[in-house]
Amino acid sequence: MAFQSFDEISQPSLGPSRATALRGKLAELGLDGFVVPRSDEHQNEYCPPSEERLSWLTGFAGSAGIAVVLKDQASIFVDGRYTVQVREQVDTSTYTPRHLIEEPPEKWLGSVLKPGMKLGYDPRLQSMNEVERLRAACEKAGASFVAVKENPVDAIWTDRPAPPLAQIVLHDVALAGESVASKIERLQAKLREQKLDAVFTNDAHASAWLFNIRGGDVSHTPLPLSYALVPAEGQPTLFADGRKFSNAVRDELSQHMAIAEPRQIEAVLAGSVKGKAVRLDPAMVVEHFATLVEQAGGKVQKGGDPVALLRAVKNEAERAGARAAHIRDGVAFVNFLAWFERTVPGAKETEISVAEALERFREGTGVLKDLSFPSISSAGPNAALPHYRVSHASNRAVTPGFFLIDSGAQYVDGTTDITRTIAVGEVSPEMKDRYTRVLKGHIAISLARFPKGASGAQLDSFARAALWEIGTDFDHGTGHGVGSYLSVHEGPQRISKLGTTPLEPGMILSNEPGYYRVGAFGIRIENLVLVEEIAIEGAERTMYGFETLTLAPIDVRPIELSLLTQREIDWLNAYHAQVRETLGPLLDEPERQWLDEVTQAIG
Structure with missing residues (x-):
């Protein structure tokens, strides 16, 4: 069973005609514009096909965004993960892409709405906070924000799929x-x-x-x-x-x-x-x-x-389940990495064939329920798109440089999410430098010690410091919360500038700093971590740290060793020893030997 599709789901060419049809419907309703969020009544990250209004209308297939269609212009707002993707999936002569954070819809509306205009919205699709912000922007401009009883997008979406009816x-x-x-x-x-x-x-x-x-x-x-x-x-x-x-x-x-x-x-x-x-x-x-x-x-x-x-605070059974799921997933991922090293140099593998191979190894566990998200299998410049989704149209061959694979699995005892950046052949000194700085950020989070009451916002800069030193950064959070056989993106815990919820023992988060050179390459290294209380001799406060759950080797070939401190080298060697000792006995002999080789101590 395939848990992901590589069909091209974006249809930019249909954007103009669908925008015209929507404007016709708005005219019937006496509205001057309409807000189309990428959400359903449950505010889900993944929506059933019947709720994918933004994608159907505009072509944009990302997991977060919002469009505003007015009589004479339209804009689509996305965050930093999707600034490149949106231009590839949307007809930009119809929808002007804008940055959701730097120029949010309410700011833009303040500059384009005129007194007396009526902007419509569907109150079943937008949160109380969103409505409050947008209503305030309308009122400031002398316009009104009008709730509709029936969504006008649904009125023109004649082949809309039926709602899902899966068994509980x-x-x-x-x-x-x-x-x-x-x-x-x-x-x-x-x-x-x-x-x-x-x-x-x-x-x-x-x-x-x-x-x-x-x-x-x-x-x-x-x-x-x-x-x-x-x-x-x-x-x-x-x-x-x-x-x-x-x-x-x-x-x-x-x-x-x-x-x-x-x-x-x-x-x-x-x-x-x-x-x-x-x-x-x-x-x-x-x-x-x-x-x-x-x-x-x-x-x-x-x-x-x-x-x-x-x-968010996982109990002992959920923590045990997460550990078991990560050992199982680690075995599948090591089998995949060993396959990748054997197969890619001498074959014409592509982003799709690599993603399919990893899915096969996970299916080989016999207990895979689903992927936790579509695998981000990306070569060359595609890896510079943090939330890239490979399709038959975008599929690239694996060529020398960096290959980034971000993927996860759903098992009944736990949810996984792992990213590895793999060097294929020789990589440039610049690529090694950036890779090592991302690794330094990853290790900084892994080694973090913080007092009870500290939040992810206070840790976020740990992951960025090495990149900031050379004047660069990444445009996504360092880590998101993860559920227990639930959503791979779970709140309220997170490691980001917006992560104000105090971290507590039992919370699971991702640790995934990155670097992206648009049009060239991308780097991300991700493990899942579990908040735990730690003992520090002489400590005057209750202190927390992280247990790393994810078990898979990190590619050491692109490391610029001179950039790592001894403490960072020691962490990497200890992590690789844990990976080797935990997974080695569960692997067949060829894969065990390969794992032994790639997890040898460095430095």
Whole structure:
């Protein structure tokens, strides 16, 4: 079974006609423009095909972006990961690409909207925070921000796919490490502690974790699309399409919660939240549900979703599962690397054939459920695109230089994500310098020690210091949170300038600094790490550090040894010894010998 497709999903040539059709529909509705986010009602990173409105309209296939279509112009906003990709996938005579961070939509709207103009939006697709920002920009310009009942993109999308109906399955409590009853009890205690009467969430990850359920409604993340209302006292309600439940699953879940259809959310809220304080996460809950709570007489209490922090801290069973998954995945990845070294020099391998080979090695575990995202298999200048997605149209041969492979797997006991940059033949002194500086940043995070209460924002610069020394940087965060057989990109924990959530033992994050020379090459080295408490002799505070979960050799051939300190060399040698000792006994003899060779001590 193939878990990824290499078909070209972007159709830039259709952008102009679809924009024209949308403008025609807007004219019928009396609107001067419309906002098209890359999101669904659950604010998912991966949306089902029926929700890919931005991609269908513009051709842009990235995981984050937003378009604004006005009568006489249109813009598409993406972050630093997609500034090159967007120009390749979108008709730029129709949509002007803009930087989502440097020139956000609200700033641009302030310069183009005129008094009296009406800008439409779908309140089911945009978070409370987004609506607030965009409404303020409209009002400042003398324009109005108008909610629509029916999305005009849907009206012109005549061959829109049907919504998904994958079966909901129970996640084994031995893997979850905690029963549904216990999770509900802990959440309700948090609500009472914060003097909240209830929490409503449209985050399907929250429902999946809280109720120990998984599904298959979106690619690469085992999600059942669902919503939840959890009161501080009494029974929660899970909202999901009834066709997704077998009788056995429904019977099991009904012991802990009521089960209702999504169309019943309004009625359930109307009968249960009047006069009550309901927590809504304004960064995640779409405005539609905030409106329903208010119409039902509830008091919207804005704040972080308490489920997110509970989910982020992995219990002992989840930590053990993550370690087991990474050993299994490490064996598959070492088999792949050994294949790569044997095969690539004498064969005409391509980005696609390499990605397919890695998937085969993971399938060889016999327990692969899915990839955790489409593999970023990239040669030459394609590797300079941090979120490159190879297609038959973009597929490049593996040629001398750097080859970057960023990939991950979903196993029932854990989610993996690993990036390695491999030297193919000789690489230039500049490439060695940049590779070594990225490695220095990776090691700096791996060795970091930090006090309880420190956040990812305080660690982010550790990964960048060696690049800053020569006047360069990378345009993505250093690390994202990772779920337990859930999303490979999980919040609220992260290592970035925006990572303000304190890091706690049990949180899993990625450690992935990079460097990208547009049009030439890209470098990224990524392991997953687990926050743990550490003992420091004489320490006056509780101190934390990282346990590295990912086990796979790091290519030492492009290292400029003179740039590494002895401490950095010692870390790399110790890491490679751990990889060799852990995975070696699990490999066949040829691969074991290869691993022994590539993990020998340096320096």
